[in-house]
Amino acid sequence: MRLWIRGGRLIDPSQGLDGPGDLVIAGGRIVYAGPPLPGAPAAAQAGSRLPDAGALGDGAAAGGGTGPNPAGAGLQVLDARGLWVVPGLIDPHVHLRTPGETHKETLATGGAAAAAGGFTAVACMPNTRPPLDDAIRVEWLAMKAAAEAAVRVYVVAAATRGLAGDEPAPYAALKAAGAVAVSDDGRPIARAGVMVRVLEGAAAAGLPVLVHAEEPELSAGGAMHAGAVAAAAGMPGSPATAEAVMVARDLLLAEQAGARLHVLHASAAVTLDLVRWGKARGIPVTVEVTPHHLLLCDEDVAAAGFHPHWKMNPPLRSRRDREALLEAVADGTVDAVATDHAPHHGMDKDCPFPEAAFGVVGLETALGLLLTHLVPRPLSPARLVELMAAGPARILGLPGGTLRPGAPADVTLIDPQRRWVVEPERFASLGRNTPFAGWTLRGRAVGTLVGGRMVFRLDGGPVPVPAGETAAQEAAGTQETAGIV
Ligand SMILES: [Zn+2]
Structure with missing residues (x-):
């Protein structure tokens, strides 16, 4: 399975990256981190290869041993628009x-x-x-x-x-x-x-x-x-x-x-x-x-x-x-x-x-x-x-x-605008001892990936979907917008 995190702001000081960019994950590792990749998800699903990322193969380089995999097969897309994508x-x-x-x-x-x-x-x-x-x-x-x-x-x-x-x-x-x-x-x-x-x-x-x-x-x-x-x-x-x-x-x-x-x-x-x-x-x-x-x-x-x-x-x-x-x-x-x-x-x-x-x-x-x-x-x-x-x-x-290619796909997705209140009684931790209870904060992790697997997703946070569904949703969204106008 490969995951294409699209449309976010990629911030990785280890590579001097800070700007619009995409991240591609395969075999639990980063295979691409850089400028937005061309090609709509629909095209990817149709079987055309992802430039750069596609060329890197799926799993073979990361030791997965699954052999080459066309970009379209098993591709999931995560819409990261409005989010920071960071190591x-x-x-x-x-x-x-x-x-x-x-x-x-x-x-x-x-x-x-x-x-x-x-x-x-x-x-x-x-x-x-x-x-x-x-x-x-x-x-x-x-x-x-x-x-x-x-x-x-x-x-x-x-x-x-x-x-x-x-x-x-x-x-x-x-x-x-x-x-x-x-x-x-x-x-x-x-x-x-x-x-x-x-x-x-x-x-x-x-x-x-x-x-x-x-x-x-x-x-x-x-x-x-x-x-x-x-x-x-x-x-x-x-x-x-x-x-x-x-x-x-x-x-x-x-x-x-x-x-x-x-x-x-x-x-x-x-x-x-x-x-x-x-x-x-x-x-x-x-x-x-x-x-x-x-x-x-x-x-x-x-x-x-x-x-x-x-x-x-x-x-x-x-x-x-x-x-x-x-x-x-x-x-x-x-x-x-x-x-x-x-x-x-x-x-x-x-x-x-x-x-x-x-x-x-x-x-x-x-x-x-x-x-x-x-x-x-x-x-x-x-x-x-x-x-x-x-x-x-x-x-x-x-x-x-x-987020260097080859590194473990440990990634944090941050919504820098998300407002929330510190409520210790809702902590996952058993500890409630914080001096910040009741503070209103702006900015929060909305998704956490370890080895390419999503281990945390905030309510309303981004959901990876098969590439075809993304295309269908986008198409539907476009029609709705057109209808409102
Ligand atoms: Zn100490």
Whole structure:
């Protein structure tokens, strides 16, 4: 089966594409991405070959082994007029709570939430119960996810055994089992000597180290950003320096070890300054930011009456920090947007702010929030796609993030005008903990394809139809229009 996605705006920064264009998919892979293809569907059905795309064959090049297939046979057409056609979005940082906390999220619900948010792949963190610190668990989770999740799930393995911060995990075995990176996310690796061994071991195995940068003695007891708002409210605070001193340490240690370092959820202005310094110095460092740190600050925590849905780690920082993050995504310092999707059960949040669990969900709101508030300024549509697709793929060494011919047919269809309201009770995720409930957004994924298969379609979203039916519909539409005139 081949699918011809026609008439959309093709945005793929990996190939410098942004304009009217068509996409042709066959055998689960992209076979054509470029200017609109001539030839009406009726002509295609009559057996004439699709120029360019037809010449590429069906399945043979992608390893399907089905042999040549005339363009007209089994051709489906998806009308993408008014939509953006972009490489499938990739979230490099989610918590799927499997194994051990499946009352908070499962591979099926997390996968469905990802697909509904326009994501075709996610990387899940190892702070599960038990943690993903050995090869058997990594392999088990990857296999289970392939069977149960609608999107691709890549596994980030633990950096230290038991996430205890003492003993490096067995990196070569973890990589052989399918891990794409290592991290003790949620728990900082406090001891510099251990961190050196983590970086050296991961570098030898060819895995990036993803760091949750937090100096635990400086952040101890903190429920929110240590600033004027926390001081006025008498809330225990965690300072920006708790993040920054660890980023500074890890940049130096990564340079010494020759390791690839990725800074998770940067929240402070000074962190971005340090990353700029590291990049200028040639240290292989990348950095991600979350939608909530880009759109909210500590003043919003107070305005929300210290509701636990505004509590996450790292915390929402000052207005100045937020502005610095926006500058850093616009100027190219930031490599990726990540949601840090962290579903919790209601009872983990149904308590006073200082005692509530850290974390917010993000898979189903990230795209709409950024489209509404950051596009086209300060981010062009192409820059947004880079931050949400090509960037994460590059950081984790994943095959997606591009619409290049030969790439997996992971595609997100976005209606940039679609208005909608964030209603947590309608989330596919089991988590309802979001500070964005009730927000009206403009722009949303209306279709998500993984390996050429549609895994999500919003109500009223585009439906692939056999080429002949499209032609018939178009003909009927023309007649109706003629009748009205
Ligand atoms: Zn974290």
